[in-house]
Amino acid sequence: MRLDQKRESLFCGLAFLTAAALILASLGYDIESAYFPLLLSLLMGVLAIALFVQTLMPHSKETAKAQTEAADQSDRDQNDKDRAVMRDQLIGFFKIFVAVLAYIAGIQLTNYTVATLAFLILMMGMLGTHKVLHLALVAAGMTALLSYLFFTFLGVTPPEGLMAFG
Amino acid sequence: MIDNLLLGFSALMTPMALLAVFAGVTGGVIIGSLPGLTSTMGVALLIPLTFSMPPEAGLAMLGGIYLASTYSGSISAILLNIPGTPAAVATLLDGHPMSQKGQSMRALALATFGSSIGGILSVIALFLIAPPLADFSLKFGSPEYFLLAIFGITVIASLSAGAMIKGLIAGLFGLLLSTIGAHPVTGDVRFSFGSPILYDGIPMVVSLIGLYSIPEVIAMISRKQVKIEESSKTPPRSALSFLPEALAQRVNILRSSLIGIIVGIIPGVGCSVGGFLSYDAAKRASREPQAFGKGSPEGIIASETANNAVTGGTLIPLLTLGIPGNPVTAVLLGGLMIHGLRPGADLFTLNAEITYGFILSLLVANLLFVPIGLFFARYCAKVIQIPTAILAPCILALAVIGSYSIRSSLEDSLIMLFMGVVGFIMTFFAVPRAPLVLGLVLGTLAESELARSLALVQGDVLAFATQLVTRPICIVLLILCAYALYQGIVQHRRNSNLLDT
Structure with a gap:
C-alpha cells in the first residue's frame, strides 16, 4: 500500500x-x-x-x-520527502497544541498579563528568536496591544486567574 | 431605493464607521500581502473586534478586510514573486516579470487601479442585483430554505478540486457540528456532554478562528522561511501617472469585471478562478498575446480587475439567500449573524440602513485601498520579512484572546483549540475546509427548516417528499443539487483519467 x-x-x-x-x-x-x-x-x-x-x-x-x-528510485525519494513533510507537520501540530493548551491553563492559573508574556517569550524562543531585547519588546508590545484592544477598547472582562497577581 | 441609499449613507458617515473602514482596509492590505495569512483567517481573527461595535461599523470593517486583502495579495506577487493570497496567482504571471524590468511601480499601480475599478463595478452589480433577488427570496418557504442550504453544501463539496467525497464528508461533519446544542424546535440538548457552554451549540466565530488560525500557524512553522530578495528598487515615478494607462483598457476592464462578477455569484468558484478566466480571455482578445507572461499590462489588469470583481459577486448570494460563495463569505455570514442580521429580504427592508451602509462602505473601501496599498507597497518587502518565530505566537495569542472575548469564557478558547485540531486533521488528510465551514454555517438553517417543514405536514415524510418534487422552486433547487453532484463526479472522473494517461 x-x-x-x-x-x-x-x-x-x-x-x-x-x-x-x-x-x-x-x-x-x-x-x-x-x-x-x-x-x-x-x-x-x-x-x-x-x-x-x-x-x-x-x-x-x-x-x-x-x-x-x-x-523507481525517484518515487521512493518522493515518498521519503512526503514522510519528512508529514513528520514536520505532526511535530508542528504537537508543539502548537501543547503551547496553546498551556497558555489557556496559564491564564486560568495566573492572569492574562503573566500568561501572555510567558507564552509569547517561550514560544518565540522555542521557534528560534534568541535576541532577548526583541523577545521582551515584542512580547510586552503584543500583550499591551491585545489588552488595550479587548479589555479597554472593547470592554471585555479580563479572564480571572486562580492566583491573582493584580 | 434612493431612500435606502440615503439611509445607508447617513449610517456610514459616522466617525466610528469611517474609522472602521480605514482600519479594515489597512489591516486587509497587511494581511493579504503576508504570504500564509489568508483573507479568511484575517476576517475570522478580527470578527471578535467587531463584536461590540455598531453593526454598520463592524460590517464595514470586515468588508474592508475582505476587499483589501483580496487586492493586496498582488503586492507581494509583483514585488517578490510570492502571491500573498491564492487570488493573486494569475497576477504573478505578468506582475513579477514587469517588476524585474524595473517597472515595479507601474505594475503595482496597474494592479491597484484595476482592482479598485473591478471592485467598484462589482459593488454596483451587488447594489442593482441584490435587492430584486432578495425580494424573490420572499417566495421561499421552509422546504425551499432547507434545499437551499443543501444546495450550498453540495456545490462547494462538488467543487472540492477532485475530492468530492472528502468534501461531502467535510460538509456532513460541519452539519453534524451545527447540531450540537438545543434542537431548534423541541429544545432537547444534544451532544453537549453535560457542559453548559455547549447548550447553545458551538459558537461559530470561535470555530472559524480555530479552523483557520491553528492549521495556518502549524503550516507556517513547519516550513522553512526563505530569505526574500526584492527584485528591483521601487522607481520614483508617481503611481497616479499610470492611471490613464489603466483607464485606456476600458474593454479589458469591463470584460474582466463581468467575468469576475459572474464567477463570484456562482458559489464555490473563487477569486483565483476569476483571475485566471479573465487573464485567459484577455490573452485571447489581445493584439499582443505573445507579451503575456513577460510583463504584459493587459494581463495584470485582467487578473486583478477580475479577482476583485469576484468580491462583490460573492456577496450577492450571501446577502440575498444566505449562500456563501467561498470560505471568506462564510465567515462574513458568521459576522452578519453575530450582529443579529439574517440574509434575505429583511436585510434590504427592515435593516436597510445597515445593509446599504455596508454596501456603500464597500465602495469607500475600494477607493481607500488605492492610496493605502500604494503607500504600503513601498515598505512591503520589510513587513513580509517578519520572522515566523514572531508572527506565529502573536497570531496564536490573538486567536486565544479573540475567542475568549466572544462570551468572556476560557472554555471558548478550548473550543477554538479543538476546532484547530479538526482543521489540522483536515489539512493533514487534504480535506477541504470550506464545505465544513458551510455545513457549520448552514446547518442550523437546514435543520430548523427541515423540522418546520415536517411539522407543517404533521411529521409525514412522504408528504414532505411530495412537497420537494411538486413546488416549482424546490424542483429547480433539486435539479441544481443533482447537477452540482454530477459535475463533481465528472470532474473526479476527469482527474482519474488524467492519472491513467
Missing part, C-alpha cells in the same frame, strides 16, 4: 469511527430531536466506506503505473 493510500485509509477509518460514535450517541436521544444528526451520521459512514473502497480499488492502469513506479 502506497503512502497516500495509507493516509486515505486512515482518514476513512477516522470518518467512519466518528460517524459510528455519533450514530450511537444519537440513539440516546428522542428520535424527534435526533433524526437529523442520525441521518447525517449514517450518510457520513456510507461515504467513508465508499471512499475506502475507492482508495483500495484504483483504476487498473493507475495500479500498474503505481507498481512500476514503486520500484
Whole structure:
C-alpha cells in the first residue's frame, strides 16, 4: 500500500469511527430531536466506506503505473520527502497544541498579563528568536496591544486567574 | 431605493464607521500581502473586534478586510514573486516579470487601479442585483430554505478540486457540528456532554478562528522561511501617472469585471478562478498575446480587475439567500449573524440602513485601498520579512484572546483549540475546509427548516417528499443539487483519467 493510500485509509477509518460514535450517541436521544444528526451520521459512514473502497480499488492502469513506479528510485525519494513533510507537520501540530493548551491553563492559573508574556517569550524562543531585547519588546508590545484592544477598547472582562497577581 | 441609499449613507458617515473602514482596509492590505495569512483567517481573527461595535461599523470593517486583502495579495506577487493570497496567482504571471524590468511601480499601480475599478463595478452589480433577488427570496418557504442550504453544501463539496467525497464528508461533519446544542424546535440538548457552554451549540466565530488560525500557524512553522530578495528598487515615478494607462483598457476592464462578477455569484468558484478566466480571455482578445507572461499590462489588469470583481459577486448570494460563495463569505455570514442580521429580504427592508451602509462602505473601501496599498507597497518587502518565530505566537495569542472575548469564557478558547485540531486533521488528510465551514454555517438553517417543514405536514415524510418534487422552486433547487453532484463526479472522473494517461 502506497503512502497516500495509507493516509486515505486512515482518514476513512477516522470518518467512519466518528460517524459510528455519533450514530450511537444519537440513539440516546428522542428520535424527534435526533433524526437529523442520525441521518447525517449514517450518510457520513456510507461515504467513508465508499471512499475506502475507492482508495483500495484504483483504476487498473493507475495500479500498474503505481507498481512500476514503486520500484523507481525517484518515487521512493518522493515518498521519503512526503514522510519528512508529514513528520514536520505532526511535530508542528504537537508543539502548537501543547503551547496553546498551556497558555489557556496559564491564564486560568495566573492572569492574562503573566500568561501572555510567558507564552509569547517561550514560544518565540522555542521557534528560534534568541535576541532577548526583541523577545521582551515584542512580547510586552503584543500583550499591551491585545489588552488595550479587548479589555479597554472593547470592554471585555479580563479572564480571572486562580492566583491573582493584580 | 434612493431612500435606502440615503439611509445607508447617513449610517456610514459616522466617525466610528469611517474609522472602521480605514482600519479594515489597512489591516486587509497587511494581511493579504503576508504570504500564509489568508483573507479568511484575517476576517475570522478580527470578527471578535467587531463584536461590540455598531453593526454598520463592524460590517464595514470586515468588508474592508475582505476587499483589501483580496487586492493586496498582488503586492507581494509583483514585488517578490510570492502571491500573498491564492487570488493573486494569475497576477504573478505578468506582475513579477514587469517588476524585474524595473517597472515595479507601474505594475503595482496597474494592479491597484484595476482592482479598485473591478471592485467598484462589482459593488454596483451587488447594489442593482441584490435587492430584486432578495425580494424573490420572499417566495421561499421552509422546504425551499432547507434545499437551499443543501444546495450550498453540495456545490462547494462538488467543487472540492477532485475530492468530492472528502468534501461531502467535510460538509456532513460541519452539519453534524451545527447540531450540537438545543434542537431548534423541541429544545432537547444534544451532544453537549453535560457542559453548559455547549447548550447553545458551538459558537461559530470561535470555530472559524480555530479552523483557520491553528492549521495556518502549524503550516507556517513547519516550513522553512526563505530569505526574500526584492527584485528591483521601487522607481520614483508617481503611481497616479499610470492611471490613464489603466483607464485606456476600458474593454479589458469591463470584460474582466463581468467575468469576475459572474464567477463570484456562482458559489464555490473563487477569486483565483476569476483571475485566471479573465487573464485567459484577455490573452485571447489581445493584439499582443505573445507579451503575456513577460510583463504584459493587459494581463495584470485582467487578473486583478477580475479577482476583485469576484468580491462583490460573492456577496450577492450571501446577502440575498444566505449562500456563501467561498470560505471568506462564510465567515462574513458568521459576522452578519453575530450582529443579529439574517440574509434575505429583511436585510434590504427592515435593516436597510445597515445593509446599504455596508454596501456603500464597500465602495469607500475600494477607493481607500488605492492610496493605502500604494503607500504600503513601498515598505512591503520589510513587513513580509517578519520572522515566523514572531508572527506565529502573536497570531496564536490573538486567536486565544479573540475567542475568549466572544462570551468572556476560557472554555471558548478550548473550543477554538479543538476546532484547530479538526482543521489540522483536515489539512493533514487534504480535506477541504470550506464545505465544513458551510455545513457549520448552514446547518442550523437546514435543520430548523427541515423540522418546520415536517411539522407543517404533521411529521409525514412522504408528504414532505411530495412537497420537494411538486413546488416549482424546490424542483429547480433539486435539479441544481443533482447537477452540482454530477459535475463533481465528472470532474473526479476527469482527474482519474488524467492519472491513467
